[in-house]
Amino acid sequence: MTTKTPLSGEDWIKAGFRALSSGGVQAIRAEAIARDLKVSKGSFYWHFKDVPDLKAQMLEHWAGQATDAIIADVEANDGLGLEQLRLLVEAATDDRNLAYGGVRTEGAIREWARYDSAAAAVLKAVDQRRLAYVAELFARCGFSATSSRSGAKILYGALIGLEALATGELADLRADMFALLSALLESGGRQGA
Template identity: 70%
Template sequence: MATKHTLTSEDWIKAAFRALTAGGAHAIRAEAIARDLKVSKGSFYWHFKDVPDLKAQMLAHWALEATDTIIAEIEASEEPADVRLRLLVHAATDDRSLPYGGLLTDGAVREWARFDPLAAETLKAVDQRRIGYVADLLQRSGFSASGSRSGANALYGALIGLEALAASGLADLRGDLIRLLEALLHNREGV
């Protein structure tokens, strides 16, 4: 059995997200996650005060890694805004969510937010940040202020829906998002 020093808090957070994705918020339990990680429950308390502390750290980690880190990565490029939008679609659809539960991770957070005030508050802030960033890139690509917001809502809404469809094998997440983005960019003059 691994010791409490073997695992990091990030290992626990990833395992907690896998539990969330597989079984919902009620599956985020120290004992069950410890079993999944093949460690004692004592290892959990080395990193977290209690399960609410784990949940709060999960949400902060998700906001950072699934939003702020990606935006910083895209902004570090010196590409024009339309190329940054394409880079953003690639980053949003790459394999970085696999250790957290894959394509269904964001959807699991959305479901969790229906019943948990902190998750709802975090989700709303993340959605606003993501939509605002896409709208900014669209505006820098030549869209009007109102057109950039509508385009951002359409692209982000498509991401949310296509993640669920792709998880069921009914959509090509990256391909469909790129095609939608290209259609938006092609019609930017009218928006």
């Protein structure tokens, strides 16, 4: 006889993202997620006050895992800006998001933010943090402040667009992002170039 390991709050959060990715924000419902996890709905209330609490924790978790944790991983590498840009692209295109619904997750969060002010505020803060960090990495590669900001917007905007294309198997997210990074690095945006 096997005993089932109790679910953690993170298990529920991951399941919440899978529901979001497949059915939109309206799919984030305790009963539906419990059914997906094959547990009783009562288990939900061990970790969350209600569905709005789950949603708030999902957004906080996403900001931490999909931004702060990735930046910390890149910064832990002592490489130069160029190496760190490559590590960042690798991290942004790896499979760490599979447990959260895969490549559709970020797009689903953006759609959620269109209709929910709390999600919009978290998304804006995440976008600003990511853009500032990517610009900082371009600056470490010797790009001017203006070119660093432009490179960050181009690279980050392409990631958002390529993720959407990748959901329809119209892009190879990692290969296309590395090709764009190479083109940006060769574009002459470095100071004195």
